Amino acid sequence: xxxxxxxxLVIFISPVLAWLTLLIVLPQVDxxxxxxxxxxxxxxxxxxLGNFKLFFLEPIYWRTxxxxxxxxxxxxxxxxxxxxxxxxxxxxxxxxxxQGFLAVLVLMPFWVSELVRVYGWMILLRESGVINHFLLKFxxxxxxxxxxxxDVAMVMGLVYTSMLFMLVPLLSALESLDNNLIEAAYDLGxxxxxxxxxxxxxxxxxxxxxxxxxxxxxxxxxYLTPNLMGGKNGLWFTxxxxxxxIASFNWNQGSAFGFLLLILSSGIIWLGLKxxxxxxxxxxx
Amino acid sequence: MIxxxxxxxxxxxxxxxxxxxxxxxxxxxxxxxxxLAFNDSMFPSLPWKGFTPEWFTGNTVERTGIFHDQINLDxxxxxxxxxxxxxxxxxxxxxxxxxxxxxxxxxxxxxLFFLMLAPLVIxxxxxxxxxxxxxxxxxxxxxxxxxxxxxxxxPGFWLVVLGQFSFITTIxxxxxxARLKKFDPTLEEAAMNLGATRxxxxxxxxxxxxxxxxxxxxxxxxxxxxENFNTTLFLVGSQATLPINLYLQVRDGSTPVINxxxxxxxxxxxxxxxxxxxxxxxxx
Numbered sequence: 001x002x003x004x005x006x007x008x009l010v011i012f013i014s015p016v017l018a019w020l021t022l023l024i025v026l027p028q029v030d031x032x033x034x035x036x037x038x039x040x041x042x043x044x045x046x047x048x049l050g051n052f053k054l055f056f057l058e059p060i061y062w063r064t065x066x067x068x069x070x071x072x073x074x075x076x077x078x079x080x081x082x083x084x085x086x087x088x089x090x091x092x093x094x095x096x097x098x099q100g101f102l103a104v105l106v107l108m109p110f111w112v113s114e115l116v117r118v119y120g121w122m123i124l125l126r127e128s129g130v131i132n133h134f135l136l137k138f139x140x141x142x143x144x145x146x147x148x149x150x151d152v153a154m155v156m157g158l159v160y161t162s163m164l165f166m167l168v169p170l171l172s173a174l175e176s177l178d179n180n181l182i183e184a185a186y187d188l189g190x191x192x193x194x195x196x197x198x199x200x201x202x203x204x205x206x207x208x209x210x211x212x213x214x215x216x217x218x219x220x221x222x223y224l225t226p227n228l229m230g231g232k233n234g235l236w237f238t239x240x241x242x243x244x245x246i247a248s249f250n251w252n253q254g255s256a257f258g259f260l261l262l263i264l265s266s267g268i269i270w271l272g273l274k275x276x277x278x279x280x281x282x283x284x285x
Numbered sequence: 286m287i288x289x290x291x292x293x294x295x296x297x298x299x300x301x302x303x304x305x306x307x308x309x310x311x312x313x314x315x316x317x318x319x320x321l322a323f324n325d326s327m328f329p330s331l332p333w334k335g336f337t338p339e340w341f342t343g344n345t346v347e348r349t350g351i352f353h354d355q356i357n358l359d360x361x362x363x364x365x366x367x368x369x370x371x372x373x374x375x376x377x378x379x380x381x382x383x384x385x386x387x388x389x390x391x392x393x394x395x396x397l398f399f400l401m402l403a404p405l406v407i408x409x410x411x412x413x414x415x416x417x418x419x420x421x422x423x424x425x426x427x428x429x430x431x432x433x434x435x436x437x438x439x440p441g442f443w444l445v446v447l448g449q450f451s452f453i454t455t456i457x458x459x460x461x462x463a464r465l466k467k468f469d470p471t472l473e474e475a476a477m478n479l480g481a482t483r484x485x486x487x488x489x490x491x492x493x494x495x496x497x498x499x500x501x502x503x504x505x506x507x508x509x510x511x512e513n514f515n516t517t518l519f520l521v522g523s524q525a526t527l528p529i530n531l532y533l534q535v536r537d538g539s540t541p542v543i544n545x546x547x548x549x550x551x552x553x554x555x556x557x558x559x560x561x562x563x564x565x566x567x568x569x
Binding site for chain 1: 290296297300301303304307308310311312313314315317318321328329330331332377378381382384385389391397400401403404405406407408409410411412414415416417418419422447448450451454483508511512514515518519528531532535536539543544547550551554555557558562
């Protein structure tokens with residue numbers, strides 16, 4: 001390389017810098033500044049931690065926050081539990097003839113908009129829905145039962161929405177697992193449980209971690225599914241943020257909530273990476 | 286266990302049953318949505334009252350099919366326009382970013398790389414509100430200091446484009462980088478030794494090699510933009526995109542028109558997904 005200005009570098013780096021500064025860094029900084037400002041009793045804006053104080057004083061806020069965090073962890077774990085056997089079946093069990101077809105088929109529904117998928121579940125589950133129709137017809141139920149608008153429906157909807165992001169890394173992790181290792185373990189007397197715990201899962205750990213991170217983050221930040229499938233009492237923290245911004249028009253309070261959600265999401269992801277000895281740069285590859 | 290290890294019949298049957306149930310779970314909501322789009326009823330529910338295409342083609346006061354439903358058609362058009370700009374813009378910048386991180390070295394590269402990944406861990410809602418806040422701050426700044434009112438800084442079409450662009454570019458960068466990693470740099474060196482400039486080399490050699498992944502990135506970013514809800518929710522102005530518009534309708538009760546739109550979306554996205562698959566197959 002000749003000394004002087006490296007034009008290649010300049011051309012490549014300027015749009016990237018503009019993107020990251022203007023749309024990622026500065027907006028987050030701005031949100032933080034908004035969060036630590038509030039009106040004092042005289043009606044003037046100034047530095048204040050009042051927005052955060054209100055969060056801890058009002059049980060509805062921190063309870064929703066804790067609820068969102070706990071449910072997100074649960075959804076992430078359930079998603080892993082449900083998709084892992086399917087990924088294993090497609091990569092290791094089914095005959096190679098159908099393997100490619102099944103791998104495409106299993107990912108197909110996720111190209112469709114989340115809204116359409118949630119709407120499909122609403123048609124199935126609600127009081128006048130398709131499942132109720134059949135249950136009444138076959139005499140299982142006397143009266144139609146509302147199956148939508150509760151926590152179970154909401155968790156199921158969230159799991160359904162995020163399965164793709166667990167499946168893709170699991171499929172690729174399992175594909176790189178040598179069948180001979182499983183066979184060797186089997187010959188040495190391993191059973192299904194011990195082979196899963198000591199061969200398959202340790203090998204897939206990077207894939208599991210990367211899938212979990214994305215699923216967790218998307219669940220935590222989801223607005224649509226909890227809003228449409230959860231009940232009136234089934235509050236999600238993003239709804240609180242939305243209410244502060246759009247309904248109450250209290251942007252400072254909303255920013256504080258947004259900042260807290262950001263801390264929660266990056267905090268738990270950081271913890272997950274530390275516990276499994278992974279690095280973010282590695283995991284997303 | 287794996288296919289060449291013999292297993293008890295109950296184990297392999299049980300496993301197969303589980304996978305079949307999973308696929309039923311996976312496709313049930315989509316299948317039922319499509320079926321009920323053709324039901325001759327005022328509500329998207331059973332019992333089946335006969336086949337009708339009226340929720341697509343109808344043009345009466347009672348049943349306005351999607352092809353005559355101006356509000357929904359408008360929002361589909363808005364979504365198309367947004368997705369068009371987002372996919373072009375993010376593929377362009379994402380490809381630049383892939384070149385930057387794979388081929389260049391500069392101070393603080395790892396910091397910038399980490400920042401590039403940040404949109405993956407920032408929830409979409411937070412991206413939406415932070416961009417809304419920042420554009421509002423900029424708008425106020427320009428108004429008080431220069432006395433100009435910049436339309437771009439108010440919620441609306443271009444803010445939606447920018448909001449979606451902010452995280453879709455990361456996805457594009459990862460897709461293109463994965464391909465660029467497999468590129469043999471000696472090809473570039475050979476071209477440069479034969480007298481090509483850096484620019485000519487990139488156009489004729491590297492971009493040609495990257496073409497399948499760039500087309501794939503275009504398709505993925507188009508779909509992600511078309512379907513985005515969380516980030517768009519806070520940035521949308523008077524022109525609602527399709528997901529926002531559908532959300533408002535689903536929340537306030539539903540008619541089979543929504544099913545008809547869903548059928549079109551399922552058809553359209555499957556088609557685009559298949560095209561994308563075709564290109565990624567060719568890549569390997």
